[in-house]
Amino acid sequence: MNHDTTSSTRKEGLLSTHSVYGAPCWVSLTSRDVKATEEFYSAVLGWQWRPARLGEPFRIALADGVPVAGIAAVAAMWQMAVAWTPYFAVRSADEAASRAQERGGTAAVGPISLPPGRAALLADRDGATFGVWEGELFSDWDAWRTKRPAFIRLHTRDAFDAAIFYGEIFEWASGQGCCEVRYEGDEVVLRHEGQVVARIESGALGAAPDPAVRPHWQVHFAVEDVAACARAAELHGGSVLSLDADEAVLRDADGAQFTVTARRLGS
Template sequence: MNHDPRLPGTTADVVSSHHVFGAPCWVSLTCRDQATTEDFYGAVLGWEWKPVKLGERFRVALVDGTPVAGIAAVASMWQMAAAWTPYFAVAGADEAVARVQERGGTLAVGPLSFPPGRAALLSDRDGATFGIWEGELVADWERWRRAQPAFVRLHTRDAFDAAIFYGEVLEWATGRPGCCEVEYEGGEVVLRSGGDVVARIESGALGSAPDPSIRPHWQVHFAVSDVTACARAAEAHGGSVLTKDSTEAVLRDPDGAQFTVTSRRSR
């Protein structure tokens, strides 16, 4: 196993999932209408788009040339909900999947090969969906971390129980170089990677709630300069504002996918 982040044949430092394992490393959106989705997020978050080799249904969002997220227009084709999903870096996809299943979680898809890596889609034992990624991360890892998203938050039944589950699956707080650290702050479990807050876990979600937004789920938070402007743009382009204050707004896109915009000043 190559533990040098500069991989053979590259001219720039490429960070792999072996070096920041356990940390969120990508976010992806399943949608129904690709054109509407691109217009919406372009207006709300200022994203530009580029095609990828996976096919015409797939796009990568760019901020100042940095890849920040992916979209896949497969929700209707695969009969699944439109939703944002965070992906976590793992040293070994097969081993991580096995740990999920051993602890009562569920494998939905994978692991599948998507050069330069492998991915799987899973759910934890309370039903919250997440992904794992083994392989090279985005080319400019630190720039991606500073661009978007700000962090991801798990709304779940029991934060401590969830932290144990994810900690064992994603090897948090192992003391190994590159692992994430876990702390308890202000009633939440807080995950840090390289000193930055990259995830939070909070209690209170209800597994049987009729409203999907109240059930256990991962919420993606995007860092923005102007929360109010994002909320206005969302409403003007077919989305809706669920909640809003001076530093944060929970928005819903035209397909129903929910996400949060968070002021960079409040991070």
């Protein structure tokens, strides 16, 4: 993003990624079928939909009118995995991608210009996929945090090593970003103003055949009724991988994995 764009964004009262640097700022689903994806998540999470600027295969999911997620029905067209991916706010997508690659990560897509910003799809040293976003935010960040995923969690082989990788890319320990990182028990926890926005835990296996136990970022959506979401997922072609009173791990009808978490656990 150039300085003119940043100034314009501030004058209009909209936030850019500069304001929440280093924090998760968006989640996006790569799917195969727009209509089927809309129907599934409308039934399970109660979302509404509007077109995205990028064209027909893309949609923006709304929760009570607030943009909360993006859908890109391009998995078959671009030969990409069906999966949820978190995006982190950065000042420069090109710099973030370079930092990731310098530290042993890889770039799958980009950086490329996607108005109103610039993005890259990356993978860390253990293969967990994540994105970076530079530019205007899709939603007011505070409103998104209220309606957003409760948090995102990285399942990886070594939480300490992963925290160093991501911390160096997003400058978590430098005081430059909007988040603080701490070690809490067996996890690394990223907080903004006391609220959890990301967790990193050890345990995933690098060469595991099951994607559920390979290193990956898991998106946790905050919901009022976990059991009702699990029932709706099964009724609409998805599956329930695990279920307890406060949390369920689900797969949608296309195979993308996500978690629904009781809203009170999101802090």
